[in-house]
Amino acid sequence: EIVLTQSPGTLSLSPGERATLSCRASQSVSSSYLAWYQQKPGQAPRLLIYGASSRATGIPDRFSGSGSGTDFTLTISRLEPEDFAVYYCQQYGSTSYTFGQGTKLEIK
Amino acid sequence: EVQLVESGGVVVQPGGSLRLSCAVSGFTFDDYAMHWVRQAPGKGLEWVSLITWDGGSTYYADSVKGRFTISRDNSKNSLYLQMNSLRAEDTALYYCAKAHYDSGGYIPHWGQGTLVTVSS
Numbered sequence: 001e002i003v004l005t006q007s008p009g010t011l012s013l014s015p016g017e018r019a020t021l022s023c024r025a026s027q028s029v030s031s032s033y034l035a036w037y038q039q040k041p042g043q044a045p046r047l048l049i050y051g052a053s054s055r056a057t058g059i060p061d062r063f064s065g066s067g068s069g070t071d072f073t074l075t076i077s078r079l080e081p082e083d084f085a086v087y088y089c090q091q092y093g094s095t096s097y098t099f100g101q102g103t104k105l106e107i108k
Numbered sequence: 109e110v111q112l113v114e115s116g117g118v119v120v121q122p123g124g125s126l127r128l129s130c131a132v133s134g135f136t137f138d139d140y141a142m143h144w145v146r147q148a149p150g151k152g153l154e155w156v157s158l159i160t161w162d163g164g165s166t167y168y169a170d171s172v173k174g175r176f177t178i179s180r181d182n183s184k185n186s187l188y189l190q191m192n193s194l195r196a197e198d199t200a201l202y203y204c205a206k207a208h209y210d211s212g213g214y215i216p217h218w219g220q221g222t223l224v225t226v227s228s
Contacts, residue, residue, distance in 0.1 A: 001170065035214040037153075044203060044218035045153065056216065088153050092214050095167040097143065097155040 002027055002091050004100035012108040019076040021103045023089035028069045030093030036065055036074045039102075040085045048087075049074065081107075110134040110217045112204045117222030124194050128222060130187040130204030138162070138182040141207035143215060144189050146200035146224075156202070157189065161210035172198075194226045 003026040013019055023034065032052035037045040047056040049065035052072055062077040076083055084107050089100040116128040130142070144156040157178040158167045166178050177190040187204055201221040207213045 033214075037215075039153075044220055045215075046218075047214065047216050050208070050214045050216075086152075090153075090155070090214065092212060095158070095212070096169065097158065097167075097212075099145075099153040099155060102152040 001096045002029065002094055002098055004089055004091060004098055006087075006089060006100035006103045008103060009101075010104045010106060012106050013079055014108045015079050015081055017079050019074075019079055019083070019105055021074040021076075021087055021105070023067075023072040023074070023100050025070040025072075025091060029072075029091045032068050033091060033093035034065075034067070034072050035090045035092060036063075037088045037090065038083075038085050039088065045088065076105075079105075110206060112206060112217060112219030114202060114204045114219045114222035117202065117224045119225045119227060120194055121228050122195060122226055124226070126191045126194065126224060128189040128191065128202055128204075128224070130219060132185050132187065132204075132206070135206065137180075137185045139210060141210055141212050142178075142180060142187045143205040143207055144178060144187075145203045145205055145215070145218075146198075147203070147221070148197075148200040151200075154200070158207065158212055159187070160212070165211070191224070194224075196226050198224060199226045200224060 007022045034052045036049040039045040053065045111133045159178045175193045203221045204219040205215040206217040
């Protein structure tokens with residue numbers, strides 16, 4: 001099973017700042033089959049990024065994903081108030097579709 | 109519009125059984141694999157199980173293997189999760205989720221979840 005480790009656990013930033021979230025895999029993720037999701041309190045997760053760097057439908061271009069192999073990054077270029085939430089990475093390159101433990105992005 | 113509506117979540121005693129259902133609409137159900145994902149109260153997401161478009165292949169997290177069974181009825185546009193030998197650690201909100209393609213992939217669409225509580 002591929003274990004995904006996200007860092008930091010909590011990130012405190014102000015609106016307008018740049019956020020950089022990390023997801024590290026215990027072994028190489030096949031074909032960059034790595035997705036990112038955003039979850040707000042009381043809501044289901046929302047797909048942001050798939051294939052490590054492709055934005056899902058309707059996702060603003062301030063969200064970008066990068067990386068390959070074992071190291072992946074989600075970047076939010078300029079934080080908007082609605083971006084403060086919990087973010088999860090997920091690998092889907094093996095038949096055990098593991099999630100990272102999440103990064104909470106909070107307002108400083 | 110894709111809709112996924114879970115049902116069947118209740119309070120059940122440890123060792124008990126439960127069957128969750130998910131009714132789908134807004135897409136051609138038998139073109140897509142389906143996932144179950146759960147979230148314990150205040151915790152992160154945990155992938156539970158996947159079934160391919162035709163039910164021909166199923167996959168499970170180690171934590172539920174041998175206790176849970178995923179199935180689907182394409183004629184009824186419905187997904188199921190049979191949960192046996194339930195434990196306190198199975199307490200969670202269970203999401204039904206549509207996969208990206210017929211044999212798996214990431215999750216573009218999620219239901220709102222149904223709450224399972226395992227407690228005596």
